[in-house]
Amino acid sequence: MALVSVSEITYGRMRAPDLDAMEEFLTEFGMTRSARTANALYMRGTDPAHHIHVTELGEPRFVGFAYSVDDLDDLARAATAPGASGIENIDEPGGGRRVRLTEPNGYQIELVHGIASLPPISVAGTPINTGAEPRKRVGSFMKLNGGPSHVKRIGHGGFSTPRLPESIRWFRDTLGVIATDDMYRGSVDNISTSFSRLDRGDDYVDHHVLLIRKNEKAGLHHISYEVADVDDLFLGHAHLKKTGKYEHLQGISRVAVGGQITDFWLDPWGRMHEHWSDIDRLNKANGSRTIDLASDVSATWGSPGSQRFLQYCSP
């Protein structure tokens, strides 16, 4: 039995020496400022979560991920874990309470509860005609306004690590995430990439909330956000490209493991941020798989993952 069973990923936390430049990137990426203090930037999506991305002022570094728990009993249990902080009031916009843990690579894991919500931001969707449903948009003209994607929510976070089995075990035993796909090379115990999802029983959740990749160094692999729909992802790609300011690393492609349409961009300090739409949705009964990397697991369309992408790691 895991220490707790987290209900969702809540935000990622990193540091940057220039909050203006970070806010500009995240705005062009499709988020909206929720709050800004002298020392930190809080960005939100269109869902009610108060913030889904935190940047503290400081030398560029990834701090860690935060996950929500269902109640204060979970926080009390988490506070008994080795090295846990005890229950703290979060002295930041949105408030709430938290327990801080340290995962095996030294990154901070916050378990949070009671952070304020905000009214959702409405997004005007554009229906799409398909072969099966050719009358979804009858009697009107296609209207797409250029601009950033509309980031809806945070979806998952990923680590690179030289301590893969230990890291997988820690996250599953501590946060209660469950195996979706463990990908191996040669023998099944030689896992190189591991995908875990939330355990919400019969409820359907994203294919993964966490991925962990074997690497020579430990660090952030990427942080990932759902956008409004596939059109919105392509619009956001065109917008980021048009700014001429940011480096595109991977995509647009439909990945074979997870199933989502995906696109990856680097922030001004090289941290990889993902847009995605239409991921596999699974519940507990859907179980888990082990996948031989010798089988074809490259993108089903679009560019397959480059070596740089696969081995990406930012401290």
Ligand SMILES: [Fe+2]
């Ligand atoms: Fe991802």
